[in-house]
Amino acid sequence: MKLTQPIRLTMVGGGSWATALVKILSENNVSVKWWLRKASDAEHIRKFGHNPSYLSDVQINTRKVKVCTKIRESFKDSDYVILAVPAAFISDALRGLKPDHFTGKSVVSAIKGMVPEANQLVTDWVSEHYNVPNERMSVIAGPCHAEEVALEKQSYLTIASQDTDRAEDVANLLRCRFVQATPVDDIYGIEYSAVMKNIIALACGITRGLGYGDNFQAVLVSNAMQEIKRFVDAIYPKHRDLSGSAYLGDLLVTAYSPFSRNRTFGTLIGRGYTIQSAQAEMNMIAEGYYAVKSIYEINQQFGVDMPITEAVYKILYEKAAPTGAMNVLKEVLT
Ligand SMILES: NC(=O)C1=CN([C@@H]2O[C@H](COP(=O)(O)OP(=O)(O)OC[C@H]3O[C@@H](n4cnc5c(N)ncnc54)[C@H](OP(=O)(O)O)[C@@H]3O)[C@@H](O)[C@H]2O)C=CC1
Numbered sequence: 001m002k003l004t005q006p007i008r009l010t011m012v013g014g015g016s017w018a019t020a021l022v023k024i025l026s027e028n029n030v031s032v033k034w035w036l037r038k039a040s041d042a043e044h045i046r047k048f049g050h051n052p053s054y055l056s057d058v059q060i061n062t063r064k065v066k067v068c069t070k071i072r073e074s075f076k077d078s079d080y081v082i083l084a085v086p087a088a089f090i091s092d093a094l095r096g097l098k099p100d101h102f103t104g105k106s107v108v109s110a111i112k113g114m115v116p117e118a119n120q121l122v123t124d125w126v127s128e129h130y131n132v133p134n135e136r137m138s139v140i141a142g143p144c145h146a147e148e149v150a151l152e153k154q155s156y157l158t159i160a161s162q163d164t165d166r167a168e169d170v171a172n173l174l175r176c177r178f179v180q181a182t183p184v185d186d187i188y189g190i191e192y193s194a195v196m197k198n199i200i201a202l203a204c205g206i207t208r209g210l211g212y213g214d215n216f217q218a219v220l221v222s223n224a225m226q227e228i229k230r231f232v233d234a235i236y237p238k239h240r241d242l243s244g245s246a247y248l249g250d251l252l253v254t255a256y257s258p259f260s261r262n263r264t265f266g267t268l269i270g271r272g273y274t275i276q277s278a279q280a281e282m283n284m285i286a287e288g289y290y291a292v293k294s295i296y297e298i299n300q301q302f303g304v305d306m307p308i309t310e311a312v313y314k315i316l317y318e319k320a321a322p323t324g325a326m327n328v329l330k331e332v333l334t
């Protein structure tokens with residue numbers, strides 16, 4: 001459905017995904033206030049219509065997109081807020097805002113990570129800190145890399161909300177020449193699954209870095225799907241088909257694409273980089289690094305069998321040698 005009234009939207013975040021989403025929204029009748037934290041990046045976008053730090057080939061339509069570095073100002077008068085910073089930085093990004101600033105707004109998380117200090121999904125954290133009712137929250141999921149959006153490659157998003165009319169409204173903002181968007185209601189299942197596929201991508205990267213091949217990765221990914229299902233069903237029991245693109249599709253793109261931040265980070269670890277040197281090597285954030293700690297800790301209460309998550313946790317947080325941890329894992333995969 002074409003948007004007849006202009007929609008006013010706040011985009012929070014200046015990285016690759018925020019830039020790609022701004023590009024998608026600019027295809028529609030949406031006027032965007034785009035919050036970034038770096039004044040120099042904001043100034044560059046205003047002057048030249050490109051983000052100098054991420055996806056710098058993307059042309060920003062500065063008639064529709066107004067850039068600002070003051071978070072309160074960016075929230076003024078908008079109907080929708082899209083959150084697109086890594087989960088570890090969400091509290092930094094929203095500092096200075098109070099629950100009143102969220103009143104009446106539809107809040108959309110495009111984040112696929114856990115808030116580390118709280119071990120919470122982003123939607124739970126936002127609801128708790130800013131009193132946003134669950135039915136006003138939604139998430140953007142699906143196998144979709146920012147780099148391919150920049151190239152206008154055909155892509156698919158899934159929008160999940162407890163309120164499916166709201167999910168449809170958000171989907172409608174994002175449908176364009178090269179993006180299809182489908183509304184669904186399994187917000188928690190999809191949000192957890194999107195977090196966990198990043199941990200699996202780390203494992204895929206680590207094994208690649210160690211020299212394992214496609215035969216092993218196929219087994220790793222199919223075991224991973226079962227691990228995700230066990231965990232998500234334990235936390236939010238609901239009938240769900242995990243072969244859908246928001247679950248399996250997102251796992252596959254992250255596990256196999258050279259664009260994947262998590263897979264790249266894992267590959268560096270498998271090759272022997274330290275965590276600090278792998279982080280320094282990448283200009284981008286691998287959410288799985290934070291997520292594996294949260295999911296591992298949450299699972300201490302649930303006791304779900306999660307050998308892949310445990311192997312990645314031990315490598316990243318207990319200094320286990322990748323070779324040894326993967327030797328243990330390979331014995332339990334089937
Ligand atoms: N990239 C993708 O293809 C996709 C990403 N996502 C999700 O989107 C989210 C954002 O990822 P992505 O855009 O890739 O990340 P990037 O690594 O591209 O960008 C990181 C962003 O975080 C900002 N940042 C870093 N430190 C802080 C801080 N202390 N306070 C506030 N902001 C900070 C950076 O700002 P600065 O430049 O100023 O350092 C930058 O804007 C993640 O949850 C990711 O999983 C989801 C789907 C696809």
Ligand SMILES: O=C(CO)COP(=O)(O)O
Binds near residue numbers: 201250253260261263
């Ligand atoms: O979630 C994403 C694509 O759907 C992005 O994460 P990665 O870059 O790690 O693949």
